[in-house]
Amino acid sequence: MESLSIIFAMLFGTMLIPASLIGLVWGVIGGAMPGLSASVTMALVLPFTYGMDPMSAIVLLASVYIGAEYGGSIPAILIRTPGTNSAAATVLDGYEMKLQGRAGEALGISLWSGVVGSLFGLIALIAFTEPLSNLALAFKPMSYFALGILGLSIIASMSGDSILKGIAAALVGMMIATIGVDPLSGVNRYTFDLPDLLGGVKPIMVMIGLFAVSELLRQSGGADFGAQARIAVRIVFPNFTMMKRLAKPQGIGCGAGLVEGLLPGGGGSVAAFFSYNEAKRWSSNPQEFGKGSVEGVAAPEAANNTVASSSLIPLLSFGIPGSNSAAVLLGGLLIHGLLPGPRLFEQNGDVVMGLYVGSFVATLAQIPVGLLILPLCMWMVNRPRAYLAAFVMLLVVSGVYSLNGSFLDIAIVTGFGIAGWLMLKGGYPFLPAVLGVVLGPIVESNYRRSLLLSGDDHSIFLEDPIAIGFLVTAVIFVAFSIWRERKDARARARTKEA
Amino acid sequence: MNINTRRDIIGGLALSALALAYLWGATLIPQSTLSDEVGARGLPFALGALLAFVGAAIAVKAWLARAIAAPDEASDDEASFLRVLGLIACVALYVLAAWLLGYLIAAALLLLAVSLYEGAPLNSRTLAVAGAGALIFWLVFVQFLSVEQPLGKLLAGS
Amino acid sequence: MRKNVLRKLSAAFAFAFMSTLFVATPRVRAQPAPYPHKVVTLVTHSSPGGGSDVFLREMVKHLGKYIGATFIVENVSGGSGARALSKLATSKPDGSIFYATTPTYIYTSLLSKPQHTWRDLQPLAILFADPEVLYTRADGPHKSVKDVIEHGRKARARFGVANPASLERQAAERLKSVAQINAAVVSHEGGGDLMINVLNGTLDAGVGEIQELRTQLSASKVRLLGSFTDKRLSDFPDLPTVKEQGFDVVVHKFRGLAGPKGLPADVIAVWEKALPQLLADPEYKKVYGSESLIVDFRGAAQAGALVENFARESEAFLKETGVIK
Numbered sequence: 001m002e003s004l005s006i007i008f009a010m011l012f013g014t015m016l017i018p019a020s021l022i023g024l025v026w027g028v029i030g031g032a033m034p035g036l037s038a039s040v041t042m043a044l045v046l047p048f049t050y051g052m053d054p055m056s057a058i059v060l061l062a063s064v065y066i067g068a069e070y071g072g073s074i075p076a077i078l079i080r081t082p083g084t085n086s087a088a089a090t091v092l093d094g095y096e097m098k099l100q101g102r103a104g105e106a107l108g109i110s111l112w113s114g115v116v117g118s119l120f121g122l123i124a125l126i127a128f129t130e131p132l133s134n135l136a137l138a139f140k141p142m143s144y145f146a147l148g149i150l151g152l153s154i155i156a157s158m159s160g161d162s163i164l165k166g167i168a169a170a171l172v173g174m175m176i177a178t179i180g181v182d183p184l185s186g187v188n189r190y191t192f193d194l195p196d197l198l199g200g201v202k203p204i205m206v207m208i209g210l211f212a213v214s215e216l217l218r219q220s221g222g223a224d225f226g227a228q229a230r231i232a233v234r235i236v237f238p239n240f241t242m243m244k245r246l247a248k249p250q251g252i253g254c255g256a257g258l259v260e261g262l263l264p265g266g267g268g269s270v271a272a273f274f275s276y277n278e279a280k281r282w283s284s285n286p287q288e289f290g291k292g293s294v295e296g297v298a299a300p301e302a303a304n305n306t307v308a309s310s311s312l313i314p315l316l317s318f319g320i321p322g323s324n325s326a327a328v329l330l331g332g333l334l335i336h337g338l339l340p341g342p343r344l345f346e347q348n349g350d351v352v353m354g355l356y357v358g359s360f361v362a363t364l365a366q367i368p369v370g371l372l373i374l375p376l377c378m379w380m381v382n383r384p385r386a387y388l389a390a391f392v393m394l395l396v397v398s399g400v401y402s403l404n405g406s407f408l409d410i411a412i413v414t415g416f417g418i419a420g421w422l423m424l425k426g427g428y429p430f431l432p433a434v435l436g437v438v439l440g441p442i443v444e445s446n447y448r449r450s451l452l453l454s455g456d457d458h459s460i461f462l463e464d465p466i467a468i469g470f471l472v473t474a475v476i477f478v479a480f481s482i483w484r485e486r487k488d489a490r491a492r493a494r495t496k497e498a
Numbered sequence: 499m500n501i502n503t504r505r506d507i508i509g510g511l512a513l514s515a516l517a518l519a520y521l522w523g524a525t526l527i528p529q530s531t532l533s534d535e536v537g538a539r540g541l542p543f544a545l546g547a548l549l550a551f552v553g554a555a556i557a558v559k560a561w562l563a564r565a566i567a568a569p570d571e572a573s574d575d576e577a578s579f580l581r582v583l584g585l586i587a588c589v590a591l592y593v594l595a596a597w598l599l600g601y602l603i604a605a606a607l608l609l610l611a612v613s614l615y616e617g618a619p620l621n622s623r624t625l626a627v628a629g630a631g632a633l634i635f636w637l638v639f640v641q642f643l644s645v646e647q648p649l650g651k652l653l654a655g656s
Numbered sequence: 657m658r659k660n661v662l663r664k665l666s667a668a669f670a671f672a673f674m675s676t677l678f679v680a681t682p683r684v685r686a687q688p689a690p691y692p693h694k695v696v697t698l699v700t701h702s703s704p705g706g707g708s709d710v711f712l713r714e715m716v717k718h719l720g721k722y723i724g725a726t727f728i729v730e731n732v733s734g735g736s737g738a739r740a741l742s743k744l745a746t747s748k749p750d751g752s753i754f755y756a757t758t759p760t761y762i763y764t765s766l767l768s769k770p771q772h773t774w775r776d777l778q779p780l781a782i783l784f785a786d787p788e789v790l791y792t793r794a795d796g797p798h799k800s801v802k803d804v805i806e807h808g809r810k811a812r813a814r815f816g817v818a819n820p821a822s823l824e825r826q827a828a829e830r831l832k833s834v835a836q837i838n839a840a841v842v843s844h845e846g847g848g849d850l851m852i853n854v855l856n857g858t859l860d861a862g863v864g865e866i867q868e869l870r871t872q873l874s875a876s877k878v879r880l881l882g883s884f885t886d887k888r889l890s891d892f893p894d895l896p897t898v899k900e901q902g903f904d905v906v907v908h909k910f911r912g913l914a915g916p917k918g919l920p921a922d923v924i925a926v927w928e929k930a931l932p933q934l935l936a937d938p939e940y941k942k943v944y945g946s947e948s949l950i951v952d953f954r955g956a957a958q959a960g961a962l963v964e965n966f967a968r969e970s971e972a973f974l975k976e977t978g979v980i981k
Contacts, residue, residue: 029638029642029643030643033638033639033643036643036645041643044643044644044645162556164552164555164556164559165556167548167552168513168549168552168553168556171517171545171548171549171552172513172516172549174541174545175520175542175545175546175549178541178542178545182527182533182538184532184533184534184538185530185532185533185534185537185538186530186532187527187528187529187530187533187538188527188528189527189538189542190523190527216585217582217585220578220581220582220584220585220615220616221578221581221616384618385616385617386612386613386614386616386617386618387609387613387618387624387627387631389612389613389616390608390609390610390611390612390613390616390618390627390628390631391609391631393585393588393589393608393612394592394605394608394609394612394631394632394635395635397589397592397593397608398601398605398635398639398645398647401596401646401647401648402639402645402646402647405646407593407596407597407648410589410592410593411593414586414589417586418582418586421582422509425505426505426506426509427502427505427506428509440541444541447536448534448535448536448540449534451534451535451536452534452535455535456535
């Protein structure tokens with residue numbers, strides 16, 4: 001009873017509710033802007049928090065994070081532009097649903113899945129911080145390498161018609177990821193002495209170029225200036241039957257998001273893609289994926305919203321941020337003189353408690369805020385096609401410039417747009433390329449790190465049980481995909497003969 | 499030869515060519531004694547070699563299957579490539595304008611150029627949309643989110 | 657109707673933000689030295705919440721008491737500091753803009769060939785040294801630098817650093833060569849990654865700044881083995897330096913300020929007078945004391961010499977190891 005009264009005092013006696021609401025709205029807006037990742041959106045608000053009391057500041061930042069992870073899905077669904085890295089998987093079926101005139105349904109599902117994901121992550125954060133942080137400690141470079149391989153094995157089942165083309169796309173993606181400073185020796189690779197390339201090409205640039213710009217190029221020149229998307233402006237929130245159907249993909253998303261949030265260096269995009277693929281594998285309607293599947297929207301959205309809370313687990317328990325956004329939150333804690341770690345719970349228990357309660361408020365507030373913002377967004381995409389194209393283009397160049405303040409980045413993203421358009425013409429799938437960009441560095445640096453540790457002895461991978469588990473799973477995945485493809489091909493051949 | 503076959507042969511060869519260029523780039527990566535056993539060049543060499551092989555395989559596979567490939571579909575590739583270039587030119591115009599005149603003016607120009615290019619009539623409505631749109635973007639990005647956007651060399655003075 | 661609601665809401669949010677802004681503005685009571693500019697911009701290459709950003713923002717809170725100007729912190733991130741360098745190098749050297757220096761700006765100048773390098777900037781002062789230490793997990797077998805080195809003679813020692821070409825890397829590589837052991841120096845994607853590998857025993861020891869270890873130190877998760885400093889740290893009087901333990905490796909991670917080349921003498925004079933006062937300010941002392949920063953004040957001339965010397969050493973190291981030609 002006493003803790004209940006403390007919670008009430010917090011809710012109504014402090015700035016907690018306004019902080020979480022302002023944070024949520026700011027986060028949704030920032031997350032919806034392509035280029036402004038969740039971490040950048042948080043960093044933008046950070047200076048404002050310097051003058052606040054510690055609890056409001058932390059609640060504000062955590063709420064921005066929750067909002068941004070949700071907000072990224074809005075442009076992903078409506079204009080094929082992932083607002084954040086982790087919303088790229090949402091593009092696949094979300095935009096497809098929009099093309100079918102089901103944008104309202106897709107937005108409703110992503111909103112509901114976002115709430116489910118945040119809620120799950122929050123419960124994990126409150127109840128299981130300690131055991132889960134021990135899990136985070138168990139990950140060694142060998143485990144990360146195997147995790148990356150497991151992620152890449154998805155390519156086998158996501159390459160569409162031609163596995164060769166899928167592999168080619170993945171290789172090009174990994175090549176793009178080699179640009180920048182080498183993670184182990186520090187020498188420059190493919191930077192052409194341009195300082196802007198030292199930090200490498202960010203995955204979000206590849207995603208915006210491949211998905212958004214190529215779509216603009218593809219649609220260009222239609223004589224249908226006045227054509228409007230004519231999607232219903234009403235948000236269709238899932239009903240009970242739909243919620244039951246979404247439970248499985250959401251569960252997969254929550255699990256994947258929980259694990260990725262624990263590991264530093266992730267940020268939700270791997271979990272999003274991984275859960276998308278797994279949701280497809282375990283679905284009773286796998287043929288719908290890529291053609292407007294509701295489950296294909298639910299899984300990645302649940303995953304990236306879970307990360308927004310689960311990445312706080314290693315941060316709070318030993319000061320190690322589980323994502324870039326959690327790192328900004330760490331900055332916020334430090335500025336207020338709060339050191340994360342076990343002693344934070346003892347010395348500043350009120351701040352931790354406030355963080356929990358504030359995150360809870362923000363999680364639930366996603367629904368009213370979403371229902372308020374979404375009709376406006378849908379009104380905007382219902383404008384004549386020519387104007388919409390112009391606004392999407394401006395949104396892309398503005399967002400990309402804000403990444404580094406570099407015109408070179410605009411040129412690079414436009415280049416990826418042309419490349420994406422050519423890939424579309426040539427029948428090359430985008431997904432492997434995106435996975436290559438995201439996973440290539442994880443695989444390479446941890447492979448080399450492992451061998452450096454062992455002195456060039458590959459048996460080190462067999463000493464790590466996590467690595468063995470992932471690698472075996474990857475082999476099974478690939479074998480299963482090839483087997484299914486053969487079976488499908490034979491079935492197709494048979495129907496043709498008949 | 500049908501269009502899909504030609505597309506895959508050209509595409510595959512282009513990928514192989516890209517791979518060779520990438521491999522050449524890999525030989526330029528400096529070698530450091532701080533490096534590990536695999537080295538900074540390890541992955542680039544592997545990726546380049548693999549892509550050269552996969553690209554060639556795509557081309558060969560298409561060539562071998564040329565007889566049974568699906569018949570030509572009508573295509574207007576070249577015309578739409580020109581269209582694409584036009585849209586890219588709009589982006590180039592934006593970059594130039596942003597660099598010289600700053601974000602607000604460049605944003606209005608980009609909105610106007612793309613709208614017109616995509617078939618909107620040049621009337622007061624289109625002009626108003628471009629102007630108001632640019633203003634809203636400027637308000638949201640520069641004023642509300644306080645994100646960095648180009649200032650413009652001529653106007654900012656520095 | 658709905659649009660009206662939205663407008664009102666956004667107005668309310670804007671108001672809420674504005675009011676917090678005003679609360680945040682510190683009030684200044686003491687008599688500050690006159691300064692030729694009303695507004696001074698302090699540029700950092702780190703993004704909000706990053707190391708140099710926090711450093712500057714805390715300094716700015718107290719700086720207004722000693723110099724009669726308003727200080728604004730500007731984050732110019734990107735290009736590992738190259739963009740900040742360019743911004744400074746192309747600004748007027750009139751004392752209205754400065755840059756928060758760390759070894760990063762030297763490293764970036766050396767590693768990539770940016771348009772502008774550290775040579776285009778004029779060091780104004782050095783304020784602090786960030787002590788670098790060798791540390792291990794608290795429940796691990798190593799109790800001193802010697803233990804780790806002994807282990808390295810028998811087996812393959814595993815050292816970790818946060819970033820590939822950095823001062824920490826330089827310290828680890830030099831320790832390895834001074835001790836003449838065969839060891840792996842594994843670089844990571846930042847400090848969090850490194851810390852996990854130290855804590856789970858994948859690495860024997862890591863090199864990092866005390867500041868980054870505060871959380872783990874307060875939770876007694878890590879043990880310090882030695883500091884790469886000339887003298888013992890005042891916060892950790894029982895911690896012997898690496899040099900004391902028989903391995904002559906000392907690195908100097910500085911924190912200071914630099915401006916565009918050609919700063920006027922009167923501007924330099926104001927700062928050289930104000931900065932020691934700032935460092936003696938009891939309130940500011942509390943802030944930097946809790947972060948284990950060592951006061952290491954040097955004026956413009958000495959700072960220039962120190963930076964020059966640092967750049968020469970680092971360049972030699974990077975060339976020797978083949979990272980740059």
